Amino acid sequence: MANTFSNIGVFILATVGILFLFAVLLRFMLQLARADFYNPISQGIVKVTNPLLRPLRKIVPGVFGIDMASLVLALLVGWVMIMGAGFLAGAGMLNPLSALLWSFLGVLMTLIAILFVGMLISIVVSWIAPQSSHPALMLLRQLLEPVYAPVRKIIPPLGVIDISPIFVFILLTVADKLLVGFAQSASMPQLVYNLFWHIPF
Template identity: 30%
Template sequence: MELTSPVGQGGLFLMQTLVGLVIFALMLRFLMRATYADWNNPIVQFIAKVTNPICAPLNKVVAAKGRWDWSALSTAVIIQAIFVILIGYLTSRSFGVPFIVLASTTEIVNQLLDMMFWLIIIQAVLSWVSPGYNPNTIIFNQLTQPILDPFRRLIPPISGMDLSPIFAILAIKLFQIVVVGSITQIAQQMIG
């Protein structure tokens, strides 16, 4: 299957989508554990049940400690590394171990930062549309509160407006552009 053919493009799209969904679920599991999300929430239970079989092998080696689910993070990096190797195979390129490690790690960090970005956006919109306590939106507050709290300490609300989401989003995007972008550029130089 040649990647330039429509069938090849379709196969690549399908692989990217499946890998993306699995990594999304693993990163969400990691964030839910890191932010102490309510494990009685149906969304949290769903993510836990879907990712438990994927994380089970690494749970024996890298068990979750406190708020950090290292097995979810490690599994995501391993899956991404396998995907990078597979892309190399399909494009008849040989990637070295340093490139595979850098490319996989930066992609996972990038996806985690993108997830944080969108969670903050969703939480901000929900706070305007449905202010106050709402059991359906509480999960977004739980996931974003640890991210927003440092910004809230630096920038208190002005006339009742919480500006911390704006500054958190700016910090996330700036980190992606400067730090993750620089590492990605280094990785790209490894393949010529």
Template identity: 35%
Template sequence: MSPLQQAGDFLVTTLFDLYTFILILRFILQYLRVNYYNPFTQFVVKATGSLVVPVRRFIPGWRGIDFATLLVILSVTLLKLTLVTLIRYKTTPFLPGLLIWSIGDILKLTVNIYFFSILIQVFASWVPALSHSPMLEIIQQLTYPIIKPFKKIIPLIGGIDITPIPVILLLQLINILFTNSIIMIGIQIALLR
């Protein structure tokens, strides 16, 4: 790739991933019913509302699942990967492969949300001043469902909770073995033209 293509690829990937990251957070936070009035939650809702709210008028949620947000996440990811394909390979992607690639990309971002949330929670536990941060409150509510089963199995060692370590390792293994495989299959099918 030329430097201009690399710059375009970097900008498209970074900007779309950041926004998709926030959209996925919106979906998860809503599903977990975290504190809506938390400043961090308000930021997520306001940053994504311009796309999600109009779609929600036509696609309602059901049993706590916000299908409008899921559709927006998929649409934004499809657009990102179409642009990436045009920049990297100078071709339009084959739709079935693009869908598979998009699902893998969304799953990878979701796993990364949990990975980074757990890392932030671990580092924040070492800094007492951060213990009352509004963002940390949300991160704890976000990570609790996946850390809880490990807390039942792994005891404290010398008063130190090591449960984040196996969770972080498991999340990375999911990305390496599962989501990366989906992405590679999607890319191969998307470039079949």
């Protein structure tokens, strides 16, 4: 019975933690992409993240237009998830420094997974409803543009066909596999690995 409650506790912590981490990373991407903050979805993300992000910004300033406070908050959220899951699972007090490294790797894997899934959604919608002006789709296009733009400079579109997503998919997959390898070399426990999002295949 104790093990059951422990698993439930880890599940709740992981679910709430990853949802908030998702919001924080989206907030970072919004800032990086200079996306429309008047979009209703953007407004929702801002409201969710502001209570923790505003005080942190007084301590952690932005650097070259990069919202460092959001990255630090994401790292802290991952660290709390890891330490909390270790405690709830009965693993005892995990090494805080190791947990910080695992959090860094987990946050990066989650960010890559968000981009990967976002690209899949964007591509599917471009086939089904290319002219859609739904706020979520418009925001998704804005968030993905900074990822596509550097690749387009090297590999321009073939007529009306933009092949940059293919190469971005490859780069994201390679990056994810490298991070998984680093996680294994850093002795990341399976419990910790399961707390974060990953590329689905």
